[in-house]
Amino acid sequence: MNAQGSAPARKLGKRKGARIPADFVRAVLKGHSLLGLAFAAAIYLVCLTGTVAVFAHELQRWENPSIPPMASASPEAVQTALTQAAGRAGPGLEHVYITLPRADIPWLLVTTDAQGQARSWAADGAGRIVESATASWTEFLTALHINLHLPRSWGIFLVGLTGVALLSSLISGLFAHPRIFRDAFHLRIGGSRRLQEADLHNRIGVWALPFHVLVSLTGALLGLTTIIVGVLGLAMFQGDVERVYALFTPPHPADDPRPAPVLDLRPMFAQVEAANPGGRVEYVFLEHPTEMGGAALFNVDDGSNRLTRLDALAFDREGRLYHASPARENNLGEKILGALGLLHFGWFGGGIVKIAYGLLGLGLTYLAAGGVFIWLARRRDKDRPAPGLERLWTAVVWGQPLALAASAATVILVGGAGVRDLPAALPLAIWGGTTLIALAAAAATDPARLSALGRGATGALLIVAGAAHAALAGERILDPTAWVVSGWLVAIGLLLIATLVKRRNRPMRA
């Protein structure tokens, strides 16, 4: 939130050769503080949920431990899975999304969209539907990150606005910190709380700047796409936004709603194989698969090391290829569009990059939290403490991990670790209720105690979630990733509790 911790910038304006006037730095600091305070809670929540969402695929597998992982699926198996899922979805089947096994989700997964209801199933190696593939908590978490569970368009816009605010904070933070490189290694721990927080804030802010810019820029663009396209359509295409989207998507098949058998994908697979001998089908999107006007869009990994390497091939019901867009021929705009999500969530470089994204994401979350703590500490230093705000902010900072952990533990305990499908509202209700309790606790609890309670309870709930998953799923676990995730949850829980033990001999603080 500000550039404290550097040497007195007041002198900058007076020193010979100084390029940044002190008043300019102070004015930018003012703007940086205003913006940080206005968006602190939103930035914190979006960063925290985004950090966890980096591991969404692993969490999805953790919630469905008895789905058998597989390396590949044959066209026959895909066709069987499609036919069975279409039968279960019932009439009014609009779309089907088929995800084929890949490194991060080694499943054959079929999601149907019938009469506005989406349902997901996992199939075995023969294509037989083995179980529902609902991941209540992961879906809750990603929706919280993407649209804050608000009405979709508004929620996405608000998250995009949060991304812009974060980007703006990065810009003002740079201008407010004239000694950005000179102080790059200055990290003083202990002593003045304000100095420690400022050092942490500025060091993380400076060294992880490429990551911060990348995630805030991609997130802002993803969030603002609807409104940008809407304004562009309004200004340039007489309000027809479809003409903008049509530049990026394959043409839709001719509409023919007469009923028909489920699309036969096998001849299309054969054509895909012939056209892309080294390719691997990653995803198939079907439009109206039980109508005469049905069509299938194949996304095929071309096997290159490009960031965006999915060829797009679209077939009509008769298996005629009516659109082909090889990844190697993508222009810069198409490459950027294809890379936005991968770069935003860190899904482009395997497990090591994901872990790095998780660590840097935690750092970004800390920036949002620490900035407000610096502002509060400055008020205290100036004999204008704001104890109510200190309590409230501590409740927000530690209430959110607690609320997320509480919802995860509840989903595992009530759902029997993937045995029962749960209503999507359950994790949301637990998260919302816990958030309210944490905020209410701020009225009567001092920040140090709130922080300790938050850490202790979050740690305990994470341990409960991990241990309960292992106990309830037990022999049903076919995917080793489930064990790894449970292990991580228990380890993080123990770490949080250890911070309490370690601090017993120190004065407590928020």
Added chain:
Amino acid sequence: LTPEAPDALGAGAILAGAASGAWLLQRAWRKRAAYPHATVVAGWSLFAAVTFASAWALGSARGTFTALTLIPVAALAIVAGGRQRRSVRAGRGRTNASLAPEPLERASTWWRTTLRWLLAGPIGMVAAMAMGICYAVWVPGEPQTRLLIGGLLVPVLWGGAMAWTLADNRILRATAVLVGTAVIGFAASILKGFA
């Protein structure tokens, strides 16, 4: 290294190279290097070398972004390793001596505050969109590329406008610039049309 992702060895090499670069920079910063300027150059050169090597092994875009992700992790580890522990009493009563200046205190009125936030919010957004769309309309190239780069410009320009309007004391100047930018940007876009 596989085309998919850096394996443990590849990631370890990137992290080790980046950590070495950060360590050299830290030595120069602590004034412990015999040749400080050469050490700084060597540190930054290592960062560049790690990025190029990663791009060569993993693909230009994938490798570059992998390096840009792993270098900060390594550098922050070096920063954390060089932390200075201070006693609880340290800094008490004299914190201001090592702190940055206070943010500017400026008198304000309700209309200035309202206008400031309108500029940072909706007006800044409209001005940024006008520039983004203007870029997409006027700059030559593939339509998808123009739209995506124009789209990327919107959050950058809006964020810049936010930072500026919340800091600038001359609020009417900011109003004139942003409103003028929006009017000119949209007028120029509509005048030409998207092709």
